[in-house]
Amino acid sequence: MSIRRILEALSSNDYRVTWQRWAVAAHIALKGDQLFTVEELYQSLKAHYPDIGLTTVYRTLDLLVDLGVITRVHGDDGVARYGMRVPGVTCAVQLRCEVCGDTRPLEIEQLQPLLQAAAAEAEMLLTSCEVRLDGICSRCRRERVSLGGAAPGTR
Amino acid sequence: MSIRRILEALSSNDYRVTWQRWAVAAHIALKGDQLFTVEELYQSLKAHYPDIGLTTVYRTLDLLVDLGVITRVHGDDGVARYGMRVPGVTCAVQLRCEVCGDTRPLEIEQLQPLLQAAAAEAEMLLTSCEVRLDGICSRCRRERVSLGGAAPGTR
């Protein structure tokens, strides 16, 4: 269960487990694989713990993001959404140059929660994902291709 | 060249081409495939057109997003970033259930600019991309698998 993972992440990093943090952890776990806004979490928390403060929720979520147990994305509306980070699901991004064929892995921080949210919306429980980006790397662009289009600085 | 595409999108949709909109279009084109914040664009605009207003920049960008010529993403900081939408590059997302094998396409609005930004940061000129999401669809979950983990509503 995920609430334990959160609490362990806290205590094993020498953070104190207050009842507020416990409550936040519990309610995050309740959300399952669903993303939630701070306001949503705060409302559902306040229903059970009227004394909890909004600031604490913000701070706890920040902390958990730093600890790597949850992730943060910003939706179209610019509002932050959080969700449990599923450890099993990794989004492997492959960056491949279609000229020289050079392929290398790439880390995109925001990608996993975005895909996870999209999958959740389609009622799909995500287990793995794979992204392949094809393009032309800088070296090949310099060596072979004249860029075309607008050249910044040309005005 | 992209500035023409922007201006045509405006006039063909019965929007007036003011000098402000022209200026915004020109400076968007200058940014190339780079994402930019409103503030960045505004600063570079103000250098050439001191009389332009921040509100107008916001409104023009909103308009261009609606018209589909540029896209908006929100970075880690929650600040909106805009960029030309490259018409040739489409991000095909395939959603596949690994139990029943059912595969269907999925549209993820925010995905393209995100990948494009990541590619740009790696100095890669993106030409195409492909995303495959594997998971378990809702039907298969109901029929075969007992969910495991936290069941929302169980408390």
Added chain:
DNA sequence: GTTGTTGCAAACTGTTTGCATAGTA
């Protein structure tokens, strides 16, 4: 007892809106 944590209120930042003025088609 010490040090980290909380909650309030106030500050902040990016974005949106109301309204009178100016400019386009």
Added chain:
DNA sequence: TACTATGCAAACAGTTTGCAACAAC
């Protein structure tokens, strides 16, 4: 001319911060 677009200032929403009171270890 008719009606859209602009710019200012003020409102707004989400998030962050300072600080005194409090609680975990």
